[in-house]
Amino acid sequence: MVLDLPGGKVVLTPEMRFISESPEERAQCYRVLDNDGQLIMCSNFKKVGEEIAVKMYTDMVTLQTMDAVFYEAQRQGRISFYATTIGEEAINIASAAALTTDDLVFPQYREPGVLLWRGFTLQEFANQCFGNKADYGKGRQMPIHYGSNKLNYFTVSATIATQLPHAVGAAYSLKMDRRNACVITYFGDGGSSEGDFHAALNFAAVMEVPAIFFCRNNGWAISTPTSDQFRSDGVVVRGRGYGVRSIRVDGNDALAIYSAVHAAREMAISEHRPILIEAITYRVGHHSTSDDSTKYRPVDEIEWWRSARDPVARFRKWIESNGWWCSEAESELRNNVREQLLHAIQVAEKIEKPPLAELFMDVYDVPPSNLCEQEKLLGETVRRNPQYYPPDVSL
């Protein structure tokens, strides 16, 4: 017996059966490399050549080193804030590697690796963290809130999950222009609780837009573990709830992420559909420099994920086994990058901060009369009492 409803035909049943709140089995997790960086037998994946693989690896190392150096810099008081991506290097770099620069990126805030892959320099990262005159954001955002229109990386906005509807809008724009490109947007397990997540997935499905929703399920939303965040089997199962095709991948396996994003991109563009990817990983670092995660989780758990499950080491083992990398190259790379970073920080520290006039620019396309007036007033105040204002900030 079939019931004809506005949404389609539905099969009727005399049995009263509730759909269980959790599936019999948890959704399986796609993985290509085992914990020792060896290819799993009969793994189905998108092959990566030497050049790309080595760039992926060097970028992962650069990201890891950048995190270490900038974190130290914050601890030394040289920058005010920082958030590391430790443990999620594979997610950052491998997902970026599977896309083209035409694909638009709407990050949350733990994805600087995507920018790194696309060519953002260490100096540019440092400039943003120091908020100096050379920062593309003109010193208006906190550190790590990077943005680059030429690399199609939309400026990080601190609010959680607000970038998800933006991504849908941008994908709608790409669809209207019939461009051969998609949108990728990142968020965490915590971000998947926000209203914007649900609506964005729903919208993307209804509007059939080429958007990849990449969830970094790293187990923690500051101090909230996933068991307190949701009761579903992670985030991947929600895709079906909205009519969105989804997959769960091992977030510390660079090759798995690369293959999944590559396939997702093709489906998104050719079939005009959104794809949800949930990458299971672990946030090794603290939420940010304002957090001490040893307060809410055991230190040995953190250390285990840091060493035994390090995605960078795992990928290194694979490229080494292909003869594409060796320990000399390793130490050379790490020393090189560290030196470059220290130099970048020194340079960034010395560059002037933006002048006071920049406080009032870009609020609108052209400053209105009230802002011009306020700028004048501020200038007068500073000129009259220079002893209260930092001497190295010009007007």
Place this chain on the structure above:
Amino acid sequence: MATVLHGVGAATALSASKSIDSRKFQLPSRRSLSERKGSFLVVRSDGRMVQGSRALRAEKLITNAVATKADTSAASTASKPGHELLLFEALREGLEEEMDRDPHVCVMGEDVGHYGGSYKVTRGLADKYGDLRVLDTPIAENSFTGMGIGAAMTGLRPIVEGMNMGFLLLAFNQISNNCGMLHYTSGGQFKIPIVIRGPGGVGRQLGAEHSQRLESYFQSIPGIQMVACSTPYNAKGLMKAAIRSENPVILFEHVLLYNLKERIPDEEYICSLEEAEMVRPGEHVTILTYSRMRYHVMQAAKTLVNKGYDPEVIDIRSLKPFDLYTIGNSVKKTHRVLIVEECMRTGGIGASLTNAINENFHDYLDAPVICLSSQDVPTPYAGTLEEWTVVQPAQIVTAVEKLCQ
């Protein structure tokens, strides 16, 4: 933004500076799509028009603040007779002209597509432009506003319709934290030329949740502009200007004004986003108002004229920023100010305007500024109660009499 500062320049009389130059009129805008595709004019927030990158030839547009009046003869002799329409049709006409002119303009909102919009502002547009450009969205205001922001950052010029302004409270996060901010925090790398519009204000027994005056809540957000339309003429003009602006603009319409009828020009025109409209010049008192209250004020004005008063009525139109130039000139002339608004007493547009006038024109005032607003209560459903939360003409007359003692 408006480069005119109060007190600057030869203070030309209001009518002269806004006189209509008949030579600026152009041929009717109903040209073929192919002819129009190339031209692209952008309205900067200071009212200047600059050519966009795809401009083929410059268009001459009228940027009048004032609707054509019978006594400005230059206008009526040179222009065609014009056509009559209702306010919601004027909004649609403006929207349609902009969608014809620039293929990046698109509309999104609930029931805007096939249903034609709850107030029929988008009726027929989905049939003409397809349902991708006139997009029906699921019910999630924060998300479709966010979607509009994302689309705007990527090069489209979306118009987001809130079915009722009150629903946009759900979109506050996107409007405040992203719409107003991303141009600034990205260092100017990403711009957001979005228009957010919808009906608000107290209607006829729509209940508290559907009678919100959101201009109070939004006025503090840096980075956005707010305008309120009140006549078919300025509705169309402001709609077009808002679409062409590179800044995010919130266009406030009023539920009870959609069926106002007026004769508007056939020629293409836009209204400046930052200018106030002189509704009735006068000498004794300046009455500042906007949206529906304009009509209550004009009704009170009739009574006042009979009693021998000569009120100057200005429809401020631009709620953020205020047109302090026009307002200032008026204050300097009359020395008495009455503000009539629909917002609540606390934290409304009237509160900000009172402050702005006191700060800037204190020396010119002969009496304290009086501000008539709604009470700080949710709008009741009962008709008689609802009527008394909104400022009535009788109160306006009394206030003017008090001011002019």
